[in-house]
Amino acid sequence: MALAWQEATIAAAAPETPRVRRLSLAVGWERPFRAGQHVDVRLTAPDGYQAQRSYSIASPPTRPGLIDLMVERLDDGEVSGFFADVAAVGDAIELRGPIGTFAWEPGQGGPLLLVGGGSGVVPLLSMLRHRAEAAPEVPALLLYSARTPEAVIARDELVRRGATEPAFRLMLCLTRVAGGRRIDTARIAEVLAHLGRPAHTFVCGSNPFVGAAADLLVDAGVPPRTIRTERFGG
Incomplete structure (x- = not known):
């Protein structure tokens, strides 16, 4: 209906x-x-x-x-x-x-890998906030690509969570700053070395971002069946 x-x-x-x-x-x-x-x-x-x-x-x-x-x-x-x-x-x-079916619930557990590009971080914020309230013991990592520090949505909150929540880690990729870089094979390897094999991976962002990130994850050995994606135009 x-x-x-x-x-x-x-x-x-x-x-x-x-x-x-x-x-x-x-x-x-x-x-x-x-x-x-x-x-x-x-x-x-x-x-x-x-x-x-x-x-x-x-x-x-x-x-x-x-x-x-x-x-x-x-x-x-x-x-x-x-x-x-x-x-x-x-x-x-x-x-x-x-x-939508792009959703996570505490009963699903983790480890939980969240990969966001630009405003694609928004649904991942909902997941992180829900996890912090209902299942803070679930290991989680947010890999977030943004252009500049000023463009990071909920920046102060995410930095605070990364500093105060033992089971959560924030990894930022800033693409338009000196020395910045995009999400690449080396960064994905770093993510998996810290988190281990994720039970659930959620990727959200523009069509090109989601396609590239999902390919890198699969190439790194993350099972495709565990990866959920959400795309918007651009």
Whole structure:
């Protein structure tokens, strides 16, 4: 049965990075979502024109009635432009969800390997936050590729988690800084040497990023059946 569109209200909004805005939405659904899932958001203009886009949920499933989205401004994005420049606290929007099988639950255990490129880290944040609350003993590693330190979503939180959570490690790859590099064979080898063979691997980012990262993981011996991917255009 198709999910129905429902109204949500913007409860809070704040800049996350120079190109990403964090939105907290008060939602009316009663069913819980799974960490890693997304929602569809639909905007309707006064003349009836509609635009919609999917956004991953960044918050953990333990906050009933409230979800966080991280909206990256795209130069030609109708929906992201609205959220970046127009949307304000108290505004009502339409959404439907939660949607998707790209999800992790504490009962699945680990080791858990999360690989994110740019805003592809958002559903992985939901997984990390849920793990910290419900199963902090599960070994987890986040390999996160971003252009610059300023572009790292939830940077302070991730650095703090890496310093204070014994079973979690953060590995950043900054691609547009002096001495920076992309995720490559050597970095994947470093990840696996630290984490061991992951029971579950989740990869999220642009189409080229996900394809390249998944190939590197398979080449390094990670079983394809244990790798889940989520892609967006670009």
